[in-house]
Amino acid sequence: MKTTAAVVHEAGKPLEIEELDLGGPQEGEILVRYTHAGLCHSDLHVMDGEIPGWLPMVLGHEGAGVVEDVGPGVTRVAPGDRFVCSFIPNCGTCHWCATGQQAICDMGANTMRGFLPGEHWPLSGPAGRYGAMCMLGTFSQYGVIHQASAVKIDNDLPLDVAALVGCGVPTGWGSAVNAADVRAGQTVVVYGIGGIGINAVQGARFAGAKYVIAVDPTPFKREKALELGATHATGDADEARRLAVELTRGVGADKAIVTVGVTNSEVVDQAFNAIGKAGTVVLTSMGGGFHDRTIQLPAQVATLWKKTIKGSLFGDCNPTTDIPRLLGLYQSGDLKLDELITRTYTLEQVNQGYEDLVAGRNVRGLIVHKHD
Template sequence: MKTKAAVLFEFGKPWSIEEVELDPPKAGEVLVAWEASGLCHSDEHLRLGDLGGPLPEVAIIGGHEGAGRVVEVGPGVQNLREGDHVVASFLPACGRCHFCATGQSNLCDLGALLMTGTQTDGTFRRRINGKNVGAMCFVGSFSQYGAVPEASVVKIDDDIPLSRACLLGCGITTGWGSAVNTAKAGPGQTVVVLGCGGIGSGAIQGARIAGAEHIVAVDIVEAKREKALQYGATHFVTSIEEATALVADLTRGVMADSAILCVGVLQGAMIEPALNLVRKGGAVVMTAIAPLTENQVTMTMGVVTLFQKRVLGSLYGEANPRADIPRLLRLYRDGQLMLDEVVTAEYRLDEVTKGYDDMLAGRNIRGVMIHEH
């Protein structure tokens, strides 16, 4: 079949809307009609080449934060049927590797193939003019349709709007888990969230739901203040210097229990100021993506040792997608987790560049691409 998709042919170049030839799903795969896809900063990292990947040898379809309907089931698929509503998990969970079996499915071994553009069997399902085209994170939700591994989608209830459920395929789940699972936010704590985009909005809400007393949101865009406070931030500032002084005052000099880095592009120079925000034994959580070429970090190592501070990486918020995506949707249904309020604007497929221009300009918390079929 044919599908329209936003394709990247060369690092640094714009997305190109192309007609793509799509094969039927093979063993262990399903054909999904994507209804919606979040415009996550990670796709901008992909476009710029920050994440590595197969380009320029193999073009790639963007999009990894998707939700849609199963329209065909391949051989051997056990838990999905035609008509099921699903959310893509940008990190697959095979359920069999060492990490899945020990409760760390966000570190599933299938993740080694994420940026190759292939399916889990190392082959391709998409072509343009006879040449292979990859799909980001096995998903490629900047497309009307996609053949996707069963390991990469999670069945959800039919009553949840897919234009909101898609946010759980990456951003909201990553932010929520960074606060709840990695930082281990809890009642009475002080949590600082640096960056109030799609991931930061999830981290703020995770800290709120976990019972944090003080939640300080930091973003250089003053216009995000109202949204941050709506999500549950108790304070909003526009610089890390303001945050440091505020946290010192709020905690009588003890400082924050955790600082979660959810900025658009992580830089090594951000670690030292974040460490200064947290107390003895406190945690700095690195959730944001840094270019793979970024290998210089500034921090006073003696302080890390003597004050027992921790620097922690958090991939997908240490979430278990098969358990946590349904859990978060229950919180949404109960009115505790905000998803409607996170979506700032909706775009058509051919408006993908405008969506990212809006994101980079700080106009969006999260933009969502809505597909036409």
């Protein structure tokens, strides 16, 4: 069958809209019709060449839709089911899945290759075979993905907001609730209020933080943070540190969560200095290159003050249980999702969507796929 998709052919170049061929699902795979796709910063990292991947590649890893058909051996979903994409697949049987750490499932090692080793490549076109971001490629009308990348959801859930729970929402929420382990009465600083940071704010507030300090240079994003749970918002990291010290009578923040567009040594220093003794810094955003040394901190301070620096992927979530759980919190009114969608775009407007992201005009932009 044919599908229209947004493709990156060369780092530093805009996405191109192409008509591609899509093969049918094979063992363990499903044919899906994407209805919505979130514009996440990670796709921009691939466009800019900061994250290497198989090119050409259909971008998009945050999305939702409907299962159209299934291949042999599929047991998790059936035709007609609504689903949310899990940007890290979860096989359920590797060491990490078996120990409750689906966010680092061994299948995730192939997310930037496009498809699993030894498997067929469903997408092809004028440039040969095409990869799919996180083995999903949600910037396409249709896709063939592994069942381990799909989480079935209730039919009464709106697919536009459900799409956000495949990446940005659990990554941010889980960074606060799981990785930072925010407790009632604590003080939390969140650096960067985009699609991930805004949900770290929501998670910290839901977990019972007394003070949530949002740090972002964009006034619009600071306003959104205050709307969705932050108690304070500032555009200056030094001011955030002073606030944390003042509000805690000299103790400092308990937790600092870094969700900026690109992690560098400066923001890590700022977070490290904002936390007090026994505090924790959670690094959720990506750094520059894979081998770049972006953390340089005084070891004696870390030792003597018992400070912790830790990384977090997917908010340390287990998608098969946490995606439905977060959607349940949306249904109960405890998690705001509709308020996250700033603008919607057609697939043909995807480059404009990323221009808006870079310019700070969006908390989350959303592609709405058109189907004849």
